[in-house]
Amino acid sequence: MNLSRDVALIGAGMTRFHNKIHADKTSREIFLEATLEAINSVDKNFEFKDIEALFLGTFSGDSFENQAHMAALMADWLGINPKPAIRIEDACASSGVAISMGAMAIASGLYDIVMVGGVEKMTSLDTNKVTDTLAMAADNLFEVSAGFTFPGLYASIATAHFAKHGSRWDQLAAVSIKNHYNGSLNPKAHFQTSVLDVAKKMGESRGLTFKDEMEFLRSPLNPVVAYPLRLFDCCPISDGAAVVILAEAKKAKRFTDTPIFLKGLGQASDTMCLSNREDLTSLKGTKIAAQQAYKMAGVKPKDIDLAVVHDCFTIAEILATEDLGFFPKGEGGVAAEEGRTAINGDKPVNPDGGLKAKGHPVGATGAAMAYEMFKQLRGEAGKHQIADAEIGLSHNVGASGATVTVQIYGK
Amino acid sequence: MIIMSVKPFSLKSFREYLSEGKIMASYCPSCKKVHLPPRPICPNCMGKTNKWRELKGEGIIKAYTTIHVPLTKMMSQSPYTVGVIEFDEGGRISGLITNARETDRDLIDLRVKAQIVKEGEEIKLCFKIIS
């Protein structure tokens, strides 16, 4: 299947993802900040009033801020009334899905220019309440009632993956070390410190020295959250927003000489309950969404120059690199350990630090992935730029895999 | 003539059976598959799963974790172990593993026996490692 009209990105903006710097703001203010940056990023001729609709991905303003009806609220605060505003809630994949919805709205001929974004203000609740809220994305009757948390679901995937494919926690740690290093190169990232530097800093204040990252990651300073996942295997709780502006491909030329084209998109659903999946070590939704996107774009996994994948937990990045077809099943961990997914590896994954270091304000993540694609493919990613990036892939997952979107971008 | 009362395929019936000490799954005769939680439509073939099947209550652990940052309502039990259990007859479900609070051994493939636990209004399926 193809889109009946081609779609391009003409602008992108995001706030830094963080747990403190947005403390005094509400989600509407954070979203406005990302929007203004996106609008200013359009090269020429763009006016706010050119936006014909807003597609907003957001997970749970309802719980985090006692605020529902978020899309209308954002449209109001952006001053774009009476343009239609649509909220999309698909857990952590909310704005990945919003991008597909925005693209489809353009492809349908209904609109030429739409804004797609995501926002989440999570830090208004304490960690335990955030844990409860995130668990709402799992099956309340049959997973949460059993005691499962969100990290717990991915931790279970990890124990199953270890048993079936012989992967090890050290390989998860390799993902964490890589993504923290990448985060140190990204001014928008929540964490901009390498694990080695964290180890030094935390060690100094406690009179401890660690011979390397691994010794630190095995220490009590990296406590278990859900065995085998430790703190440094989990993405942080962050506030933030990201926005991209999509335009019909021909119209896009009016606004920039270097638009980035959405070449392929895919989306799939899977069982809500992890327990109902035949293979607990793979996300079927990722495989199916990727097949659709590869087919539409006319490319293969080997053609992808860089990927941003949904590493809410380190094990999730290993699963993604396997299920997207970058490495054979069971070899994602080895690839991470060998540095193949590093910024200078043969298949760079999450050069922006991923959810692990960049942060994961749930509803903003999919849009932030599109932001990264826009910057990388235009050669504007700064210190974490992948040289000569031509084709990029983004992969956004809702909860433990019940929703997955894959998008492929090119010049 | 005695007509056995068969409950409709609903989650209410599932809970009622549990409170009677029965673990009841739905069964699809064309796929020969057992589904948990029981559901009226087979997710495999879209056909009607028109039979209840009572499970003996034993199976193996397919995946597990020990949770140290718990849900608020589970705070007093932390750390606790939960897992994905596959019953011998087929069908899988998540549940608390009650005798493996903090363990260093790998629990994958260990045998478990179901325990039906009542907590106030709630009725839960939990599991005990028996191997």
Ligand SMILES: [Zn+2]
């Ligand atoms: Zn069937």
